[in-house]
Amino acid sequence: MADTGSKRRRPAATTVACWLAVTPGATWAAVRLLGLDHGPLVQLLAFTPYAAAGSLLPLILLLVLRRWRPAAVAAVTTVALVAVVAPRTFESTPPAVTGPPVRLLTANLLAGSADAEALVDLVRRHSVEVLAVQEFTPAIAAELDRLGLDQLLPYRELHPVEGTLGSGLYARYPISAGGVRQNSNGWGFLQAYGTVAVPAAPPVQVESVHPAAPYALDQVGSWRRDLAAQPPATPDGQLRILAGDFNATLDHAPLRALLDTGYVDAADAAGTGLTGTWGPYDGDLIPPVTIDHVLVDRRIAVRAAAVYAIPGSDHRAVFTELRLPPAG
Numbered sequence: 001m002a003d004t005g006s007k008r009r010r011p012a013a014t015t016v017a018c019w020l021a022v023t024p025g026a027t028w029a030a031v032r033l034l035g036l037d038h039g040p041l042v043q044l045l046a047f048t049p050y051a052a053a054g055s056l057l058p059l060i061l062l063l064v065l066r067r068w069r070p071a072a073v074a075a076v077t078t079v080a081l082v083a084v085v086a087p088r089t090f091e092s093t094p095p096a097v098t099g100p101p102v103r104l105l106t107a108n109l110l111a112g113s114a115d116a117e118a119l120v121d122l123v124r125r126h127s128v129e130v131l132a133v134q135e136f137t138p139a140i141a142a143e144l145d146r147l148g149l150d151q152l153l154p155y156r157e158l159h160p161v162e163g164t165l166g167s168g169l170y171a172r173y174p175i176s177a178g179g180v181r182q183n184s185n186g187w188g189f190l191q192a193y194g195t196v197a198v199p200a201a202p203p204v205q206v207e208s209v210h211p212a213a214p215y216a217l218d219q220v221g222s223w224r225r226d227l228a229a230q231p232p233a234t235p236d237g238q239l240r241i242l243a244g245d246f247n248a249t250l251d252h253a254p255l256r257a258l259l260d261t262g263y264v265d266a267a268d269a270a271g272t273g274l275t276g277t278w279g280p281y282d283g284d285l286i287p288p289v290t291i292d293h294v295l296v297d298r299r300i301a302v303r304a305a306a307v308y309a310i311p312g313s314d315h316r317a318v319f320t321e322l323r324l325p326p327a328g
Helices: 005-034 041-045 048-054 056-065 068-089 116-125 138-146 217-228 253-259 265-271
Strands: 101-108 130-134 155-159 167-171 175-182 191-196 206-209 239-245 264-266 292-297 301-309 316-323
Touching: 005 041, 005 048, 005 056, 005 068, 005 253, 041 048, 048 155, 056 068, 068 265, 101 116, 101 292, 116 138, 130 175, 130 206, 130 239, 155 191, 155 253, 167 265, 217 253, 239 253, 239 265, 239 316, 253 264, 253 292, 264 265, 265 292, 265 301, 265 316, 292 316
Parallel strands: 101 130, 167 191, 206 239
Antiparallel strands: 101 316, 130 167, 155 167, 175 191, 191 206, 239 292, 264 292, 301 316
């Protein structure tokens, strides 16, 4: 006689397995869409583009097995994740501005261990006019000038510090109203800032951004506070650009909230928003994530964005070509 109980258990077990297969992706999509990035979910959400690609696997499997209900959940999950990720690969229409172009580069120098010659070469090769640096030390400041950065970008607001806290801002044009502020209630990373006087354009305030990294659970609160403390855009006032190591991707709610004040992510606007800027690090098998950004006032047109490796640093430099509104 056939064991009918065993036959019933096998389909039931398969059904449970199918639902378990769609649960992680559906949960991920819910957390991302609802902005529930807290605790350990903060680090996890940085890999949302990979989750979007991976969500296709259970969908395909469930369709093959003809498990229509869990397949429907898997399909909704894939659509939701792809919908928030895919637009970063498409160039958006920039505002029609007729002011001067500005080429900006930002780089995290990994406590000054980055290859200074490679950085100066990038500045020279791309005719960079504004450079924002993080983890900026006295030694690399001196080395950059020895290699000719003082001739390329003579105006500066520099705050080098041994270790990882230092910050700097260089420009081809005069910088006024410069200064520095410190994140995390006076013990975190520094952020140099200043107003750059680009000829034939309104003054534009540029800040070298570096909020706390959420590398451990006890740092998530500082990370969230530092991002919330970043200068909001001023759509009816001065032009503003934030450039640097944000330690956040476009899948993190605090960075999206900052964008909502009136900024555009330059790489996203240029269709290169999925290019990784950090990782792997120290040989760890961490897929690259996009945590370095250039956020520009929505009145500024993004013409191009690209990422370049700098030997000695775990971050890639982000280059952007912008066009400012005309003066007046």
